[in-house]
Amino acid sequence: MANKVELGNTGISIHPVGLGANKIGYENEETNTEYGGKIITQAMNQGLNFIDTAFMYGHGLSEEIIGKTLKENGFRNDAVLATKGSHRYEGGQMVHDNTPSFLYKAMDDSLKRLQTDVIDLFYIHFPDDDTPKYEAVGALQRMREAGKIRAIGVSNFSMDQLKEANQDGYLDVVQGNYNLLERSAEKDLFPYLLENGISFVPYFPFASGLLAGKYTKDTILSDRQKKRPQFQDETYLRNVEKVEYLHKIADKHGVAPAHVVLAYYLTLDPVDAVIPGARNREQVTDNLKAVEVNLTADDIQLIENVFPVQA
Structure with a gap:
């Protein structure tokens, strides 16, 4: 079992492999709560304590399942809960709202669904078009001072928005799109985060499964997949060839390419933590193999040569 690590400079101790709970609220079955509860229970029993959710994951259902499971099993004190808010309905449409008044409401609603008195990490899920970002983060800081949250995060913010949001130095964590095929964050974002002591949590770590080694040049792609840039024509074939190098490293370590990617x-x-999802209890246990992979300097160099940072 991996040692816990500190999430940025928050003083919060987490397992470096967390659980992305976006799928837990999406099972269209009557057994949804049981299904999600079993995944959460498996994670906690395995020592995985960092659970990442959001209102938008099933419109609160993921949060409800997590809250119910943790309370019924006495896990709350051992869990580190991260959730996100910014979405609300307006005239039948989903819009983003970062106003302090809305964030206060979103926070209180999440607290109720999670059945807890404090949320360990609360993110602004997406920026809106109008609210000054420092005002939005300032609202979260007041929630922290009131004891409702322990750490402050933002997700999907541009560099300019991020700098504005952090003008008072309140930010602890940034979550954003990052993987071996999309490394642009390393150019400007990573240096800023390191300079300011902010932790980064990547999402889309496997680039829709490409980096997990699920595809070959002969795989028949769906129309939906073909619309994604990394799956198109020659780009797709080049990506599959690159992933072959991940297979070679994985074979050497006796694991799967997905474990190599997370370990990298x-x-x-x-990066203090990764948050792969899981559709069942077996996947929870499988994800934990990533912390057992000790990549060599040669492994790391090969990965960076094959998947260079884009110019």
Whole structure:
């Protein structure tokens, strides 16, 4: 079992492999709560304590399942809960709202669904178009001072928005799109995060499964997949060839390419944790193999040569 690590400079201790709970609220079955509860229970029993959710994951259902499971099993004190808010309905449409008044409401609603008195990490899920970002983060700081949250995060913010949001130095964590095929964050974002003591949590770590080694040049792609840039024509074939190098490293370590990818992310300075999802209990246990992979300097160099940072 991996040693716990500190999430940035928050004083919060987490397992470096967390659980992305976006799928838990999406099972269209009557057994949804049981299904999600079993995944959460498996994670906690395995020592995985960092659970990442959001209102938008099933419109509160993921949060409800997590809250119910943790309370019924006495796990709350051992869990580190991260959730996100910014979405609300307006005229039948989903819009983003970062106003302090809305964030206060979103926070209180999440607290109720999670059945807890404090949320360990609360993110602004997406920026809106109008609210000054320092005002939005300032509202979260007041929630922290009131004891409702322990750490402050933002997700999907541009560099300019991030700098504005952090003008008072309140930010602890940034969550954003990052993987071996999309490394642009390393150019400007990572240096800023390191300079300001902010932790980075990547999402889309496997680039829709490409980096997990699920595809070959002969795989028949769906129309939906074909619309994604990394799956198109020659780009797709080049990506599959690159992933062959991950297979070679994985074979050497006796694991799967997905474990190599997660292990690599954990070698990056701003990254304290990864949050792969899981559709069942077996996947929870499988994800934990990533912390057992000790990549060599040659492994890391090969990965960075094959998947260079884009110019």
